[in-house]
Amino acid sequence: MSERPSVMFVSRKWPPAMGGMETYSKELSDALRRYAEVETLALPGRSDGSVPGKGALLWFGLRAAIRLFCARSPAKITHVADMASWPLALCARIRSPRGRRVLSAHGTDVAYPLRGGAKGRIYGSYLRLGARCLGHVTVIANSEATAKAANRYGFHDTLVVPLAAEVTAGAPSSPGKSLLFSGRLVPRKGLAWFVREVLPLLPDTMTLDVAGTVWDTAEAAALDHPRVRHLGRLDQAELWCTYASAVCVIVPNIDVPNGEFEGFGLVALEAAAAGGIVLASHHSGLKEAVLDGQTGFHITPGDPRAWADKIMEIASWDDAQRSDFTGRAKDLCNRHFSWDRVATDTLSAYASPRAGGTA
Numbered sequence: 001m002s003e004r005p006s007v008m009f010v011s012r013k014w015p016p017a018m019g020g021m022e023t024y025s026k027e028l029s030d031a032l033r034r035y036a037e038v039e040t041l042a043l044p045g046r047s048d049g050s051v052p053g054k055g056a057l058l059w060f061g062l063r064a065a066i067r068l069f070c071a072r073s074p075a076k077i078t079h080v081a082d083m084a085s086w087p088l089a090l091c092a093r094i095r096s097p098r099g100r101r102v103l104s105a106h107g108t109d110v111a112y113p114l115r116g117g118a119k120g121r122i123y124g125s126y127l128r129l130g131a132r133c134l135g136h137v138t139v140i141a142n143s144e145a146t147a148k149a150a151n152r153y154g155f156h157d158t159l160v161v162p163l164a165a166e167v168t169a170g171a172p173s174s175p176g177k178s179l180l181f182s183g184r185l186v187p188r189k190g191l192a193w194f195v196r197e198v199l200p201l202l203p204d205t206m207t208l209d210v211a212g213t214v215w216d217t218a219e220a221a222a223l224d225h226p227r228v229r230h231l232g233r234l235d236q237a238e239l240w241c242t243y244a245s246a247v248c249v250i251v252p253n254i255d256v257p258n259g260e261f262e263g264f265g266l267v268a269l270e271a272a273a274a275g276g277i278v279l280a281s282h283h284s285g286l287k288e289a290v291l292d293g294q295t296g297f298h299i300t301p302g303d304p305r306a307w308a309d310k311i312m313e314i315a316s317w318d319d320a321q322r323s324d325f326t327g328r329a330k331d332l333c334n335r336h337f338s339w340d341r342v343a344t345d346t347l348s349a350y351a352s353p354r355a356g357g358t359a
Helices: 020-032 054-069 083-095 108-115 117-134 144-152 191-197 217-224 236-245 266-273 304-315 319-336 339-350
Strands: 006-011 037-042 077-080 100-105 138-141 158-160 178-182 207-211 228-232 249-251 278-281 297-299
Touching: 006 020, 006 054, 006 083, 020 037, 020 266, 020 339, 037 054, 054 083, 077 083, 077 339, 083 100, 083 108, 083 117, 100 144, 100 339, 108 117, 108 144, 138 144, 138 339, 144 158, 158 339, 178 236, 178 266, 191 207, 191 217, 207 236, 217 228, 236 266, 249 266, 266 278, 266 319, 278 304, 297 304
Parallel strands: 006 037, 006 077, 077 100, 100 138, 138 158, 178 207, 178 249, 207 228, 249 278, 278 297
Antiparallel strands: none
């Protein structure tokens, strides 16, 4: 594509709501503007960082469908930023059969059927219907694990584009005495498992800070442990400082019975880019979010002793060792995990022959 392509970027996940999909939508659409004419059609989250309600979602879907279906001059490329919103790509196809259509695939929006029950089965059928209705469409997955999940529902043109994180300056070289867990409290992220199985193996003086929101009551029970402090939701600047000042940032994802998985694990990448030392399960999308020994360390999921031993090793590092590791990790994040790289990889995906159209 020699001239700047026109892109309609559609997302129901948008700041000030907090989450990996929201960060992806905002940062990618901004980075794409360096190379393309980008118009965004987005649904902002609530001011407290939570996602919009069901009524707002339905109203946004209706308005977006009308906008795409009735566009006077349709964009050459319609990029719908999550799989659940595939009907909006269908509206673009009906309005402009020669246009290109691209979907983004994250973790939850292709792993949801694994939760089982009527809702899971219906959603799985809904994704399969989308694969049949959309015709030529390219799916941009954030990891190999996500790409494989999309393939299971009939989306066969999948390209993997790992995510990115902003590198921040001014990380302290001397940590406090606390570990940090950041993210939503759901079973697959392993907080309750870590508190139950790993924390007792660590010195009594070592505590765990938790920055995140409660999504599961069973996981929330871990916050009652006397060595756990719940920080709640932190703004971005506070979170960056907390990443850097922790002994290490833990991302202890575990296998769960229904098979749900982490699509990428943006928190692991963001923590490394902020100067934190990341320990992450060698699990699903985290395998690509963390470069072992370079931006963090992979730990065997569900192995308490392996986690405790690595934490104690990191805790024994002096300031020079920490500074050397975090400096090299941040430099690698800056070079390899940049939003500009995500944008150029995404532009290449737009040129996929299976994305439909002739743009």
